[in-house]
Amino acid sequence: MMMQEGRHPLDEMVARHKEAQRVCAAFLEVLRMDNESSLQWRGAWAEKTPARQVLLMADGATFPVVASVQQWLLSCASTPVIVHAAGQLPAFVGPDTVVLGISYSSQPGSSGTVTQLCAAARQKGARVHHIIMHKDGGSYDVTDSQLAISLHKAVPWQIQTIRLWWWVAAALQQLGVITGDLVQEISAARQAATTFAETLLPHVPLQENLAKQIAVHSYGKAGAFYVAPELASLAAIWQQAWQVTAKTVATAEYYPVAYNAAPGWTGQPIMKPFAVIDIASEHTGQSTAMKQLAKKLSGQRPQPMLVLVPGKTMAAQLMQGTVLAHLAASYTAVLHGKPLAADEVMRRLLA
Incomplete structure:
Protein backbone atom coordinates (compact mmCIF):
# COMPACT_ATOMS: atom_id res chain seq x y z
CA MET A 1 0.00 0.00 0.00
CA MET A 2 2.84 2.38 0.85
CA MET A 3 4.43 1.71 -2.56
CA GLN A 4 1.11 2.52 -4.24
CA GLU A 5 0.87 5.82 -2.36
CA GLY A 6 4.47 6.69 -3.22
CA ARG A 7 4.03 6.22 -6.96
CA HIS A 8 4.68 9.15 -9.27
CA PRO A 9 1.67 10.45 -11.24
CA LEU A 10 3.36 9.28 -14.48
CA ASP A 11 3.49 5.72 -13.12
CA GLU A 12 -0.25 5.92 -12.52
CA MET A 13 -0.92 7.40 -15.97
CA VAL A 14 1.13 4.74 -17.75
CA ALA A 15 -0.48 1.95 -15.71
CA ARG A 16 -3.89 3.09 -16.99
CA HIS A 17 -2.75 3.80 -20.56
CA LYS A 18 -3.66 0.72 -22.60
CA GLU A 19 -1.87 1.85 -25.76
CA ALA A 20 1.41 2.47 -23.93
CA GLN A 21 1.15 -0.89 -22.18
CA ARG A 22 0.52 -2.69 -25.48
CA VAL A 23 3.20 -0.87 -27.47
CA CYS A 24 5.94 -1.24 -24.85
CA ALA A 25 5.25 -4.95 -24.37
CA ALA A 26 5.27 -5.53 -28.12
CA PHE A 27 8.48 -3.49 -28.48
CA LEU A 28 10.37 -6.35 -26.84
CA GLU A 29 8.91 -8.69 -29.47
CA VAL A 30 10.09 -6.31 -32.20
CA LEU A 31 13.64 -6.47 -30.87
CA ARG A 32 13.57 -10.28 -31.04
CA MET A 33 11.55 -10.97 -34.18
CA ASP A 34 14.19 -10.97 -36.95
CA ASN A 35 16.69 -13.83 -37.19
CA GLU A 36 18.70 -15.85 -39.68
CA SER A 37 16.45 -18.91 -39.50
CA SER A 38 13.64 -16.94 -41.15
CA LEU A 39 15.71 -15.96 -44.18
CA GLN A 40 15.79 -17.70 -47.54
CA TRP A 41 17.84 -15.47 -49.82
CA ARG A 42 17.17 -15.91 -53.52
CA GLY A 43 17.47 -14.03 -56.79
CA ALA A 44 19.97 -11.19 -56.78
CA TRP A 45 20.26 -11.48 -52.98
CA ALA A 46 21.98 -14.85 -53.37
CA GLU A 47 24.80 -13.42 -55.51
CA LYS A 48 28.01 -12.21 -53.92
CA THR A 49 28.65 -8.66 -55.08
CA PRO A 50 32.01 -7.17 -54.08
CA ALA A 51 32.10 -3.42 -54.56
CA ARG A 52 34.38 -0.42 -54.16
CA GLN A 53 31.70 1.48 -52.25
CA VAL A 54 28.27 1.02 -50.69
CA LEU A 55 25.46 3.57 -50.94
CA LEU A 56 22.67 3.35 -48.37
CA MET A 57 19.80 5.31 -49.90
CA ALA A 58 17.04 6.10 -47.39
CA ASP A 59 13.77 8.01 -47.35
CA GLY A 60 12.79 10.52 -44.66
CA ALA A 61 11.22 7.87 -42.44
CA THR A 62 14.23 5.56 -42.34
CA PHE A 63 17.12 8.02 -42.75
CA PRO A 64 17.86 8.62 -39.02
CA VAL A 65 18.36 4.95 -38.18
CA VAL A 66 20.18 4.24 -41.47
CA ALA A 67 22.62 7.07 -40.67
CA SER A 68 23.18 5.43 -37.29
CA VAL A 69 23.91 2.08 -38.97
CA GLN A 70 26.36 3.89 -41.26
CA GLN A 71 28.20 5.39 -38.28
CA TRP A 72 28.72 1.87 -36.92
CA LEU A 73 29.76 0.43 -40.31
CA LEU A 74 32.36 3.15 -40.80
CA SER A 75 33.95 2.08 -37.52
CA CYS A 76 34.29 -1.58 -38.51
CA ALA A 77 34.45 -1.81 -42.32
CA SER A 78 37.19 -1.02 -44.84
CA THR A 79 34.71 -0.50 -47.68
CA PRO A 80 33.39 3.09 -47.82
CA VAL A 81 29.75 3.31 -46.76
CA ILE A 82 27.82 6.42 -47.79
CA VAL A 83 24.32 7.32 -46.63
CA HIS A 84 22.15 9.45 -48.89
CA ALA A 85 18.70 10.93 -48.40
CA ALA A 86 16.36 10.24 -51.31
CA GLY A 87 16.32 13.16 -53.70
CA GLN A 88 18.75 13.02 -56.60
CA LEU A 89 20.96 10.09 -57.44
CA PRO A 90 24.63 10.89 -56.60
CA ALA A 91 26.85 11.30 -59.65
CA PHE A 92 29.42 8.74 -58.45
CA VAL A 93 26.99 5.80 -58.69
CA GLY A 94 28.19 3.27 -61.27
CA PRO A 95 29.15 -0.39 -61.83
CA ASP A 96 31.51 -0.39 -58.83
CA THR A 97 28.72 0.65 -56.43
CA VAL A 98 26.33 -1.51 -54.45
CA VAL A 99 23.16 0.46 -53.76
CA LEU A 100 20.93 -0.62 -50.89
CA GLY A 101 17.65 1.30 -50.91
CA ILE A 102 15.80 1.46 -47.59
CA SER A 103 12.29 2.85 -47.27
CA TYR A 104 9.04 2.72 -45.35
CA SER A 105 6.39 1.23 -47.71
CA SER A 106 6.64 1.52 -51.47
CA GLN A 107 5.26 4.54 -53.26
CA PRO A 108 6.43 4.06 -56.85
CA GLY A 109 4.05 6.70 -58.18
CA SER A 110 5.64 9.68 -56.46
CA SER A 111 8.72 11.46 -57.79
CA GLY A 112 12.08 11.17 -56.10
CA THR A 113 11.21 8.02 -54.16
CA VAL A 114 13.76 5.38 -53.24
CA THR A 115 12.05 3.00 -55.68
CA GLN A 116 12.65 5.35 -58.61
CA LEU A 117 16.21 6.12 -57.57
CA CYS A 118 16.96 2.40 -57.35
CA ALA A 119 15.75 2.05 -60.94
CA ALA A 120 17.96 4.97 -62.01
CA ALA A 121 20.98 3.44 -60.24
CA ARG A 122 20.36 0.14 -62.01
CA GLN A 123 20.44 1.93 -65.37
CA LYS A 124 23.90 3.28 -64.47
CA GLY A 125 25.16 -0.26 -63.93
CA ALA A 126 25.08 -0.33 -60.13
CA ARG A 127 24.09 -3.50 -58.31
CA VAL A 128 20.87 -2.51 -56.62
CA HIS A 129 18.83 -4.01 -53.78
CA HIS A 130 15.90 -2.53 -51.89
CA ILE A 131 14.60 -3.17 -48.36
CA ILE A 132 11.01 -1.99 -47.85
CA MET A 133 9.31 -1.77 -44.47
CA HIS A 134 5.77 -2.69 -45.46
CA LYS A 135 2.44 -2.37 -43.64
CA ASP A 136 1.02 -5.57 -45.14
CA GLY A 137 2.13 -9.09 -45.98
CA GLY A 138 3.93 -11.88 -44.18
CA SER A 139 6.93 -11.64 -41.90
CA TYR A 140 9.09 -10.97 -44.96
CA ASP A 141 8.99 -11.54 -48.70
CA VAL A 142 11.95 -11.77 -51.08
CA THR A 143 11.43 -11.06 -54.78
CA ASP A 144 14.62 -10.87 -56.83
CA SER A 145 16.29 -7.65 -55.61
CA GLN A 146 13.53 -6.49 -53.26
CA LEU A 147 13.00 -7.51 -49.64
CA ALA A 148 9.70 -6.52 -48.02
CA ILE A 149 9.49 -6.61 -44.21
CA SER A 150 6.03 -6.45 -42.71
CA LEU A 151 5.46 -4.47 -39.52
CA HIS A 152 4.35 -5.70 -36.12
CA LYS A 153 0.70 -4.68 -35.89
CA ALA A 154 0.91 -3.50 -32.26
CA VAL A 155 3.88 -1.14 -32.64
CA PRO A 156 3.89 2.20 -34.52
CA TRP A 157 6.06 2.11 -37.64
CA GLN A 158 8.50 4.78 -36.49
CA ILE A 159 9.49 2.66 -33.48
CA GLN A 160 10.06 -0.38 -35.70
CA THR A 161 12.76 1.32 -37.77
CA ILE A 162 15.20 -0.09 -35.20
CA ARG A 163 14.74 -3.43 -36.99
CA LEU A 164 16.71 -2.01 -39.91
CA TRP A 165 19.91 -2.47 -37.89
CA TRP A 166 19.57 -6.22 -38.25
CA TRP A 167 18.27 -6.25 -41.83
CA VAL A 168 20.94 -3.94 -43.25
CA ALA A 169 23.67 -5.94 -41.52
CA ALA A 170 22.19 -9.24 -42.76
CA ALA A 171 21.84 -7.95 -46.33
CA LEU A 172 25.37 -6.55 -46.59
CA GLN A 173 26.83 -9.71 -45.07
CA GLN A 174 24.79 -11.91 -47.42
CA LEU A 175 25.94 -9.92 -50.44
CA GLY A 176 29.57 -10.21 -49.32
CA VAL A 177 30.02 -6.46 -49.62
CA ILE A 178 31.61 -6.07 -46.19
CA THR A 179 33.77 -8.70 -44.53
CA GLY A 180 33.21 -9.76 -40.95
CA ASP A 181 30.30 -11.22 -39.04
CA LEU A 182 28.01 -8.20 -39.01
CA VAL A 183 24.98 -10.24 -38.00
CA GLN A 184 26.71 -11.67 -34.93
CA GLU A 185 27.72 -8.21 -33.71
CA ILE A 186 24.24 -6.78 -34.30
CA SER A 187 22.62 -9.78 -32.63
CA ALA A 188 24.76 -9.20 -29.54
CA ALA A 189 23.94 -5.48 -29.58
CA ARG A 190 20.26 -6.26 -29.99
CA GLN A 191 20.33 -8.62 -27.01
Whole structure:
Protein backbone atom coordinates (compact mmCIF):
# COMPACT_ATOMS: atom_id res chain seq x y z
CA MET A 1 0.00 0.00 0.00
CA MET A 2 2.84 2.38 0.85
CA MET A 3 4.43 1.71 -2.56
CA GLN A 4 1.11 2.52 -4.24
CA GLU A 5 0.87 5.82 -2.36
CA GLY A 6 4.47 6.69 -3.22
CA ARG A 7 4.03 6.22 -6.96
CA HIS A 8 4.68 9.15 -9.27
CA PRO A 9 1.67 10.45 -11.24
CA LEU A 10 3.36 9.28 -14.48
CA ASP A 11 3.49 5.72 -13.12
CA GLU A 12 -0.25 5.92 -12.52
CA MET A 13 -0.92 7.40 -15.97
CA VAL A 14 1.13 4.74 -17.75
CA ALA A 15 -0.48 1.95 -15.71
CA ARG A 16 -3.89 3.09 -16.99
CA HIS A 17 -2.75 3.80 -20.56
CA LYS A 18 -3.66 0.72 -22.60
CA GLU A 19 -1.87 1.85 -25.76
CA ALA A 20 1.41 2.47 -23.93
CA GLN A 21 1.15 -0.89 -22.18
CA ARG A 22 0.52 -2.69 -25.48
CA VAL A 23 3.20 -0.87 -27.47
CA CYS A 24 5.94 -1.24 -24.85
CA ALA A 25 5.25 -4.95 -24.37
CA ALA A 26 5.27 -5.53 -28.12
CA PHE A 27 8.48 -3.49 -28.48
CA LEU A 28 10.37 -6.35 -26.84
CA GLU A 29 8.91 -8.69 -29.47
CA VAL A 30 10.09 -6.31 -32.20
CA LEU A 31 13.64 -6.47 -30.87
CA ARG A 32 13.57 -10.28 -31.04
CA MET A 33 11.55 -10.97 -34.18
CA ASP A 34 14.19 -10.97 -36.95
CA ASN A 35 16.69 -13.83 -37.19
CA GLU A 36 18.70 -15.85 -39.68
CA SER A 37 16.45 -18.91 -39.50
CA SER A 38 13.64 -16.94 -41.15
CA LEU A 39 15.71 -15.96 -44.18
CA GLN A 40 15.79 -17.70 -47.54
CA TRP A 41 17.84 -15.47 -49.82
CA ARG A 42 17.17 -15.91 -53.52
CA GLY A 43 17.47 -14.03 -56.79
CA ALA A 44 19.97 -11.19 -56.78
CA TRP A 45 20.26 -11.48 -52.98
CA ALA A 46 21.98 -14.85 -53.37
CA GLU A 47 24.80 -13.42 -55.51
CA LYS A 48 28.01 -12.21 -53.92
CA THR A 49 28.65 -8.66 -55.08
CA PRO A 50 32.01 -7.17 -54.08
CA ALA A 51 32.10 -3.42 -54.56
CA ARG A 52 34.38 -0.42 -54.16
CA GLN A 53 31.70 1.48 -52.25
CA VAL A 54 28.27 1.02 -50.69
CA LEU A 55 25.46 3.57 -50.94
CA LEU A 56 22.67 3.35 -48.37
CA MET A 57 19.80 5.31 -49.90
CA ALA A 58 17.04 6.10 -47.39
CA ASP A 59 13.77 8.01 -47.35
CA GLY A 60 12.79 10.52 -44.66
CA ALA A 61 11.22 7.87 -42.44
CA THR A 62 14.23 5.56 -42.34
CA PHE A 63 17.12 8.02 -42.75
CA PRO A 64 17.86 8.62 -39.02
CA VAL A 65 18.36 4.95 -38.18
CA VAL A 66 20.18 4.24 -41.47
CA ALA A 67 22.62 7.07 -40.67
CA SER A 68 23.18 5.43 -37.29
CA VAL A 69 23.91 2.08 -38.97
CA GLN A 70 26.36 3.89 -41.26
CA GLN A 71 28.20 5.39 -38.28
CA TRP A 72 28.72 1.87 -36.92
CA LEU A 73 29.76 0.43 -40.31
CA LEU A 74 32.36 3.15 -40.80
CA SER A 75 33.95 2.08 -37.52
CA CYS A 76 34.29 -1.58 -38.51
CA ALA A 77 34.45 -1.81 -42.32
CA SER A 78 37.19 -1.02 -44.84
CA THR A 79 34.71 -0.50 -47.68
CA PRO A 80 33.39 3.09 -47.82
CA VAL A 81 29.75 3.31 -46.76
CA ILE A 82 27.82 6.42 -47.79
CA VAL A 83 24.32 7.32 -46.63
CA HIS A 84 22.15 9.45 -48.89
CA ALA A 85 18.70 10.93 -48.40
CA ALA A 86 16.36 10.24 -51.31
CA GLY A 87 16.32 13.16 -53.70
CA GLN A 88 18.75 13.02 -56.60
CA LEU A 89 20.96 10.09 -57.44
CA PRO A 90 24.63 10.89 -56.60
CA ALA A 91 26.85 11.30 -59.65
CA PHE A 92 29.42 8.74 -58.45
CA VAL A 93 26.99 5.80 -58.69
CA GLY A 94 28.19 3.27 -61.27
CA PRO A 95 29.15 -0.39 -61.83
CA ASP A 96 31.51 -0.39 -58.83
CA THR A 97 28.72 0.65 -56.43
CA VAL A 98 26.33 -1.51 -54.45
CA VAL A 99 23.16 0.46 -53.76
CA LEU A 100 20.93 -0.62 -50.89
CA GLY A 101 17.65 1.30 -50.91
CA ILE A 102 15.80 1.46 -47.59
CA SER A 103 12.29 2.85 -47.27
CA TYR A 104 9.04 2.72 -45.35
CA SER A 105 6.39 1.23 -47.71
CA SER A 106 6.64 1.52 -51.47
CA GLN A 107 5.26 4.54 -53.26
CA PRO A 108 6.43 4.06 -56.85
CA GLY A 109 4.05 6.70 -58.18
CA SER A 110 5.64 9.68 -56.46
CA SER A 111 8.72 11.46 -57.79
CA GLY A 112 12.08 11.17 -56.10
CA THR A 113 11.21 8.02 -54.16
CA VAL A 114 13.76 5.38 -53.24
CA THR A 115 12.05 3.00 -55.68
CA GLN A 116 12.65 5.35 -58.61
CA LEU A 117 16.21 6.12 -57.57
CA CYS A 118 16.96 2.40 -57.35
CA ALA A 119 15.75 2.05 -60.94
CA ALA A 120 17.96 4.97 -62.01
CA ALA A 121 20.98 3.44 -60.24
CA ARG A 122 20.36 0.14 -62.01
CA GLN A 123 20.44 1.93 -65.37
CA LYS A 124 23.90 3.28 -64.47
CA GLY A 125 25.16 -0.26 -63.93
CA ALA A 126 25.08 -0.33 -60.13
CA ARG A 127 24.09 -3.50 -58.31
CA VAL A 128 20.87 -2.51 -56.62
CA HIS A 129 18.83 -4.01 -53.78
CA HIS A 130 15.90 -2.53 -51.89
CA ILE A 131 14.60 -3.17 -48.36
CA ILE A 132 11.01 -1.99 -47.85
CA MET A 133 9.31 -1.77 -44.47
CA HIS A 134 5.77 -2.69 -45.46
CA LYS A 135 2.44 -2.37 -43.64
CA ASP A 136 1.02 -5.57 -45.14
CA GLY A 137 2.13 -9.09 -45.98
CA GLY A 138 3.93 -11.88 -44.18
CA SER A 139 6.93 -11.64 -41.90
CA TYR A 140 9.09 -10.97 -44.96
CA ASP A 141 8.99 -11.54 -48.70
CA VAL A 142 11.95 -11.77 -51.08
CA THR A 143 11.43 -11.06 -54.78
CA ASP A 144 14.62 -10.87 -56.83
CA SER A 145 16.29 -7.65 -55.61
CA GLN A 146 13.53 -6.49 -53.26
CA LEU A 147 13.00 -7.51 -49.64
CA ALA A 148 9.70 -6.52 -48.02
CA ILE A 149 9.49 -6.61 -44.21
CA SER A 150 6.03 -6.45 -42.71
CA LEU A 151 5.46 -4.47 -39.52
CA HIS A 152 4.35 -5.70 -36.12
CA LYS A 153 0.70 -4.68 -35.89
CA ALA A 154 0.91 -3.50 -32.26
CA VAL A 155 3.88 -1.14 -32.64
CA PRO A 156 3.89 2.20 -34.52
CA TRP A 157 6.06 2.11 -37.64
CA GLN A 158 8.50 4.78 -36.49
CA ILE A 159 9.49 2.66 -33.48
CA GLN A 160 10.06 -0.38 -35.70
CA THR A 161 12.76 1.32 -37.77
CA ILE A 162 15.20 -0.09 -35.20
CA ARG A 163 14.74 -3.43 -36.99
CA LEU A 164 16.71 -2.01 -39.91
CA TRP A 165 19.91 -2.47 -37.89
CA TRP A 166 19.57 -6.22 -38.25
CA TRP A 167 18.27 -6.25 -41.83
CA VAL A 168 20.94 -3.94 -43.25
CA ALA A 169 23.67 -5.94 -41.52
CA ALA A 170 22.19 -9.24 -42.76
CA ALA A 171 21.84 -7.95 -46.33
CA LEU A 172 25.37 -6.55 -46.59
CA GLN A 173 26.83 -9.71 -45.07
CA GLN A 174 24.79 -11.91 -47.42
CA LEU A 175 25.94 -9.92 -50.44
CA GLY A 176 29.57 -10.21 -49.32
CA VAL A 177 30.02 -6.46 -49.62
CA ILE A 178 31.61 -6.07 -46.19
CA THR A 179 33.77 -8.70 -44.53
CA GLY A 180 33.21 -9.76 -40.95
CA ASP A 181 30.30 -11.22 -39.04
CA LEU A 182 28.01 -8.20 -39.01
CA VAL A 183 24.98 -10.24 -38.00
CA GLN A 184 26.71 -11.67 -34.93
CA GLU A 185 27.72 -8.21 -33.71
CA ILE A 186 24.24 -6.78 -34.30
CA SER A 187 22.62 -9.78 -32.63
CA ALA A 188 24.76 -9.20 -29.54
CA ALA A 189 23.94 -5.48 -29.58
CA ARG A 190 20.26 -6.26 -29.99
CA GLN A 191 20.33 -8.62 -27.01
CA ALA A 192 21.93 -5.89 -24.90
CA ALA A 193 19.27 -3.46 -26.13
CA THR A 194 16.52 -5.90 -25.15
CA THR A 195 17.95 -6.26 -21.65
CA PHE A 196 18.19 -2.47 -21.38
CA ALA A 197 14.61 -2.05 -22.64
CA GLU A 198 13.36 -4.28 -19.84
CA THR A 199 14.51 -1.62 -17.34
CA LEU A 200 12.38 0.98 -19.14
CA LEU A 201 9.03 -0.83 -19.33
CA PRO A 202 5.78 0.58 -17.88
CA HIS A 203 5.87 -1.51 -14.70
CA VAL A 204 9.33 -0.18 -13.72
CA PRO A 205 8.76 2.82 -11.39
CA LEU A 206 9.99 6.27 -12.32
CA GLN A 207 12.80 6.38 -9.77
CA GLU A 208 14.33 3.33 -11.51
CA ASN A 209 13.21 4.12 -15.06
CA LEU A 210 15.41 6.46 -17.09
CA ALA A 211 12.88 6.80 -19.93
CA LYS A 212 10.19 8.00 -17.53
CA GLN A 213 12.63 10.42 -15.89
CA ILE A 214 13.40 11.96 -19.29
CA ALA A 215 9.66 12.27 -20.00
CA VAL A 216 9.08 14.13 -16.72
CA HIS A 217 12.05 16.42 -17.44
CA SER A 218 10.55 17.14 -20.88
CA TYR A 219 6.94 17.70 -19.84
CA GLY A 220 5.40 20.76 -21.47
CA LYS A 221 8.65 21.78 -23.18
CA ALA A 222 10.33 21.54 -26.55
CA GLY A 223 13.21 19.06 -26.67
CA ALA A 224 16.77 20.31 -27.18
CA PHE A 225 19.21 17.41 -27.50
CA TYR A 226 23.01 17.72 -27.49
CA VAL A 227 24.80 14.52 -28.46
CA ALA A 228 28.43 13.50 -27.92
CA PRO A 229 30.48 12.97 -31.12
CA GLU A 230 30.81 9.21 -30.65
CA LEU A 231 27.00 8.98 -30.69
CA ALA A 232 26.43 11.74 -33.26
CA SER A 233 23.85 9.86 -35.31
CA LEU A 234 21.53 9.62 -32.30
CA ALA A 235 20.74 13.33 -32.69
CA ALA A 236 18.39 12.75 -35.64
CA ILE A 237 16.87 9.67 -33.99
CA TRP A 238 15.95 11.58 -30.82
CA GLN A 239 14.60 14.49 -32.82
CA GLN A 240 12.44 12.19 -34.96
CA ALA A 241 11.19 10.30 -31.90
CA TRP A 242 10.10 13.55 -30.24
CA GLN A 243 8.46 14.93 -33.36
CA VAL A 244 6.68 11.76 -34.50
CA THR A 245 5.90 9.90 -31.26
CA ALA A 246 5.78 12.63 -28.60
CA LYS A 247 4.22 15.12 -31.08
CA THR A 248 6.51 17.83 -29.67
CA VAL A 249 8.86 20.35 -31.27
CA ALA A 250 12.49 19.29 -30.92
CA THR A 251 15.95 20.30 -32.07
CA ALA A 252 19.08 18.18 -31.97
CA GLU A 253 22.79 18.87 -32.44
CA TYR A 254 25.98 16.88 -32.12
CA TYR A 255 29.44 18.11 -31.20
CA PRO A 256 31.33 20.11 -32.41
CA VAL A 257 28.35 21.57 -34.31
CA ALA A 258 26.53 22.13 -31.03
CA TYR A 259 29.41 24.19 -29.67
CA ASN A 260 29.42 26.42 -32.74
CA ALA A 261 25.66 26.92 -32.44
CA ALA A 262 25.92 27.91 -28.78
CA PRO A 263 25.42 31.67 -29.37
CA GLY A 264 21.79 30.88 -30.18
CA TRP A 265 21.15 30.68 -26.44
CA THR A 266 22.65 34.04 -25.55
CA GLY A 267 20.18 36.74 -24.68
CA GLN A 268 17.40 34.21 -24.18
CA PRO A 269 15.61 34.02 -20.83
CA ILE A 270 16.75 31.04 -18.80
CA MET A 271 13.15 29.89 -18.29
CA LYS A 272 12.52 29.57 -22.01
CA PRO A 273 10.44 26.36 -22.40
CA PHE A 274 13.15 23.94 -23.51
CA ALA A 275 14.01 20.58 -22.01
CA VAL A 276 17.78 20.46 -22.57
CA ILE A 277 19.26 16.96 -22.59
CA ASP A 278 22.97 16.12 -22.99
CA ILE A 279 23.46 12.60 -24.36
CA ALA A 280 26.82 10.88 -23.94
CA SER A 281 28.30 7.40 -23.72
CA GLU A 282 28.32 5.79 -20.30
CA HIS A 283 31.68 4.31 -21.28
CA THR A 284 33.44 7.63 -21.95
CA GLY A 285 31.23 10.11 -20.10
CA GLN A 286 30.97 13.75 -21.10
CA SER A 287 33.56 14.88 -23.62
CA THR A 288 35.70 17.95 -23.09
CA ALA A 289 33.60 19.77 -25.71
CA MET A 290 30.40 18.99 -23.82
CA LYS A 291 31.85 20.27 -20.56
CA GLN A 292 33.14 23.42 -22.26
CA LEU A 293 29.72 24.10 -23.76
CA ALA A 294 28.00 23.57 -20.40
CA LYS A 295 30.40 26.06 -18.82
CA LYS A 296 29.99 28.56 -21.65
CA LEU A 297 26.19 28.46 -21.46
CA SER A 298 25.90 28.42 -17.68
CA GLY A 299 23.08 30.81 -16.86
CA GLN A 300 22.13 31.16 -20.53
CA ARG A 301 20.06 28.00 -20.95
CA PRO A 302 17.94 25.78 -18.71
CA GLN A 303 19.87 23.28 -16.60
CA PRO A 304 20.50 20.25 -18.83
CA MET A 305 19.74 16.66 -17.88
CA LEU A 306 22.74 14.39 -18.49
CA VAL A 307 21.82 11.03 -20.03
CA LEU A 308 24.54 8.38 -20.21
CA VAL A 309 23.85 5.64 -22.75
CA PRO A 310 25.15 2.17 -21.78
CA GLY A 311 26.83 -0.33 -24.09
CA LYS A 312 30.22 -2.02 -24.53
CA THR A 313 30.41 -1.55 -28.32
CA MET A 314 29.44 1.27 -30.66
CA ALA A 315 26.59 -0.81 -32.09
CA ALA A 316 25.28 -1.56 -28.59
CA GLN A 317 25.47 2.10 -27.54
CA LEU A 318 23.72 3.38 -30.67
CA MET A 319 21.01 0.74 -30.46
CA GLN A 320 20.40 1.29 -26.74
CA GLY A 321 20.31 5.04 -27.32
CA THR A 322 17.63 4.41 -29.95
CA VAL A 323 15.59 2.24 -27.56
CA LEU A 324 15.79 4.96 -24.92
CA ALA A 325 14.66 7.62 -27.41
CA HIS A 326 11.58 5.65 -28.46
CA LEU A 327 10.44 4.74 -24.96
CA ALA A 328 11.14 8.18 -23.50
CA ALA A 329 9.18 9.75 -26.37
CA SER A 330 6.34 7.29 -25.75
CA TYR A 331 6.07 8.29 -22.08
CA THR A 332 6.26 11.96 -23.09
CA ALA A 333 3.31 11.36 -25.42
CA VAL A 334 1.38 9.84 -22.50
CA LEU A 335 2.10 12.91 -20.36
CA HIS A 336 0.94 15.19 -23.17
CA GLY A 337 -2.19 13.15 -23.84
CA LYS A 338 -1.10 12.26 -27.37
CA PRO A 339 -1.48 8.93 -29.23
CA LEU A 340 1.76 7.04 -29.85
CA ALA A 341 1.10 6.29 -33.51
CA ALA A 342 2.35 8.76 -36.10
CA ASP A 343 -0.46 10.66 -37.76
CA GLU A 344 -0.91 10.56 -41.53
CA VAL A 345 0.39 14.10 -42.02
CA MET A 346 3.74 13.22 -40.42
CA ARG A 347 3.87 9.92 -42.28
CA ARG A 348 3.49 11.69 -45.64
CA LEU A 349 6.12 14.30 -44.74
CA LEU A 350 8.65 11.57 -43.99
CA ALA A 351 7.86 9.43 -47.05
